[in-house]
Amino acid sequence: MSDSFPRGRTAIAGLATFGVGEMPGYSSIELTAKAGLQALEDSGLSLRDVDALYICQPDDFFAGLTFAEYLGIQPRYTDNNRTGGSAFMSHMASAALALDAGYIDCALIAYGSNQRSNGGKLATKITSNAWDLPYAPLFPLTSYALAATRHMHEFGTTREDLAAVALAARAWAQTNPEAFARGPLTLDDCLSARMVSTPISVRDCCLVTDGAAAIVMTRTDRARDLAKPPVPVLGAAAATWWNSIAQAPDVTVTAASESGPRAMAMAGVSPDDIQTAQLYDAFTINTILFLEDLGFCPKGEGGRFVSSGAIAPGGSMPVNTNGGGLSYCHPGMYGLFAIIEAARQIRGEAANQLPGIDLALAHGNGGTLSSQATAVLGSMATL
Template sequence: MDDTFPRGRTAIVSNATYGLGEAPGLSSMDLAAHASVTALSRIGLTPADVDGVFIGLPDDYLSGLTLSEYLGIKPRISDNNRTGGSAFQTHVAWAAMALAAGQCDVALIAYGSNQRTASGKLVQSNRPSPYEGPYRQLLPISSYALAASRHMHLYGTTRRQLAEVAVAARGWAKLNPEAFMRDDLTIEDCLAARLVSDPLGLRDCCLVTDGAGAIVMVRADRARDFTPKPAYVLGAASAVTHRDITNMPDLTVTGVAEAAPRAYAQARVKPADIDVVELYDAFSINTILFLEDAGFCPKGEGGRFVEDGAIGPGGRLPVNTNGGGLSCVHPGMYGLFTIIEATRQLAGEAGARQVANVDLAFAQGNGGMLSSQAVVILGSEATL
């Protein structure tokens, strides 16, 4: 079957975040609504202009209906898809196809979570399988610890290399005023931190924060009416390989290995063309796995690839330039924030962390226990 994704026919024209870190007294939906109104108002639109709604909250399984009611939107099309943190990349794919087909004219993609101030811990949305439950694993971290252990066994990956990922993320976060964690972090700090689920320690784990984000998409022929630097959607693809970690076909190969080649083909680019990479770093091992599976380095070489600050500020490949889920924000499902940061880098809006001459950005989302992977490739006008 031919892949007829509408390359470059739609674009992200606005974005906003709200309540990153701690936002006491606000519900997840309050946060999502604030981000949505902010993103719309930046380009002179109101909720009444929206006719496509895409959202998936951790604590509202009818959030598409709730957001529409909350903001007074009567959408022609909506999607409440829940694939975990990869949902928002799939929302971009469906919104692009809906816009290109004339099913809607203004698509709003939003997310919000108050998990830090509401509960102070990760929202337990994962249920143990009957095969895993008796072992009393910590979800989701123990699943990712299995992947890390396997990668170490097969390829010689070390805890020091995992620490390189966390330190690089912190380096970017120190340049980002929105980031929740901006204090100094060293390799030694990471190695000395308490183990949470062997071999992953505290600094290998994402933050637990509140936060919300929203983006607005329109067809490309209208994009320049709203912003001088739209982020054109060049490709978007996803893959599901399993649900529970015990059914993952290979603990060191994720669905990014399937999704990324399709997204590259749609976008007509290759990994070497990408200027900035925004990955779903819920755990430090994620960054290594996804860099390999997306083709930025060979399988098994991810640990060595990230050494010596290679993915931090001043490194050879800018990765997670906002600080990622490890140091910027992680309100339960992080995928939308990789898209927002990619959009900001393309627009030249990233301030002190801005990478020079960005024309192509890779934004990835991860859902479940490395279960659902989705990739969006965004480009500047020069890439059309």
């Protein structure tokens, strides 16, 4: 079956982030609403225009209902897809299809979490999988440690390669005033860091922060007349291969190898055309795996690719130009922040603005490398 997608007929019309870092005193839904209202203001639209809500909260299984009630609106459609950090790229795909069909007219996609202020932690004990339980793994760290260990075994990837991902993220964060972690970070800091789940150390793990993000989507012909330059959605695809990584036939290959090619085919582009990639880097191994699976380098070459400086400032493939989940923010789920950084680069508004960005890719990861979703965004010049 071939994919059918309304290439460029829908667009991001507004975007916002709010409360990145620490925002004590705010609930998750309050943070989400703040970002949502600011995104609407950015677009020039109002709550009266919103007839669809897309949301995936960390602490509310009925978030679509809660969000509508909190905003005081009665949307025609809500979506609370809970695949984790990949949910928001899937939200974009669903919203694009619904907008193009005329089923909805304005979608607000939002997320917020007070994970840091609420005392949340990155790792918990796995209690839901009887096959994993006897080995006392940490969720989600141990699953990513398995992938990293196997990648090292098969392809010669090193801890220095993993550190190169963290160092590149910190280099981008240093010049992003909104980034939570902007202090110095050295290779020795990474290699001597406390081990959490071998070979994953604390420097290979994402931040635990507060923060909220939101985008407004509408049809491109309408977005042309709004407050900010539209960012057309050229393609978006998702793929799910398992839930528990114990079910993976090969932990060095993810479903990004399916979602990425599908999204790029919809957009009519190849990896060589992408000018910047915003990748879900909950752990350093993620960036290496996704660079390979999305086609930016051959399988097994990801470690050497990142160690070459390719993803750092001045490199050939700028990745996570805001600092990513490793140094910018990670309030439980990062996917929507990756989308916003890609859109900011195309709008020319990023803190670390790259010259002449017309094509950007945002990729989300959910579960334990379980669900992958990819979106390709373009400027109006790509239509």
